[in-house]
Amino acid sequence: MPRPTAATIHTDALRHNLAQVRQRAPRSRVMAVVKADGYGHGLERVARALSGADAFGVAALSDAERLRAAGLSQPIVLLSGFDAADDIPQLRQLNVETVVHHGTQLNMLEQASAVGPIRCWLKIDTGMHRLGFAPEEVRDAYARLLAMPAVDPDVVLMNHFASSDEFDNRQTRHQLQVFADATAGLPGARSLANSAAVLGWPDAHADWVRPGGALYGISVVGGTTGGDFGLRPAMTLETRLIAVNRIRKGERIGYSATWECPEDMPVGVAAIGYGDGYPRHVPAGTPVLIGSAQAQIIGRVSMDLMTIDLRGHPAAQPGDRVVLWGEGLPVEAVASAAGTIGYEPVCSITRRVRFIEA
């Protein structure tokens, strides 16, 4: 028997979520962001399911290589840009578009040969202060790009939001204004919106939206889940109970004996732990599903196993299905117990977990 720990990827949910994004941003083209191995769902499988997207966004040239090897011919955009002159011939060979966010990249492109112009997305730092040209540098950078034989004159203008997950946020309104001012009068398509801006900032939809999380059914908007926006979880992480033990009142469960049984009680042991990517530092009380009923983790999550309070589940027995997140238990609930956002746990699944495509 293979280990029962498995991540099922629901390709119909991916397609449903893409359709939801299109409904919310009907005048925009959609770049499906598939960086970090498709947010942990599997790059090729996600891209095939989302082949109706207008482009794919990746963070590494190696991901673009994998998409081309898988036969995907859509436009691909390298979101963090290239970082060495050697990357330029590869951009051409793979027909990959690149973000340009720094003067060193302009210098490398100026040195590059003219054959096969490269499509560039000029990134403007409108206030997040991670990547991008300062607003006052934009016109000069734009003019330099247009003058380069190595660059396609159809340059896209983009920025990235720091706080679009708050739908009434002053910084986001400010970033929108800085972007409008910095790009006023320049021709070219515009792209501003990540998932949260697709959901909550219609003024930012522009020509291209760039959702990642929403396509996987995950919301980063505080206190919400993807389901609140009509999205469906694209991953179900599950395992099985491999033991049900009766433990006496006053006995303590697991490493460092952090949880004490308040009465004689059944404790379930599930075959999943931080070695599978489940967050180790979730507190007791973090929810799981036994079948379709909610139960709670008790004690420390260990490498291969976790322990579950089965007092409300008298019929539970070894072999029963345990769902860690998915339909019926949003990953956002586990993430918030772990002090993080839903993106992190899905990106953290390890290689020993079986992936099943459904």
Ligand SMILES: *Cc1c(COP(=O)(O)O)cnc(C)c1O
């Ligand atoms: C990751 C990323 C996105 C997607 O962000 P989500 O919150 O997952 O929608 C969009 N644009 C850029 C530049 C990114 O790096």
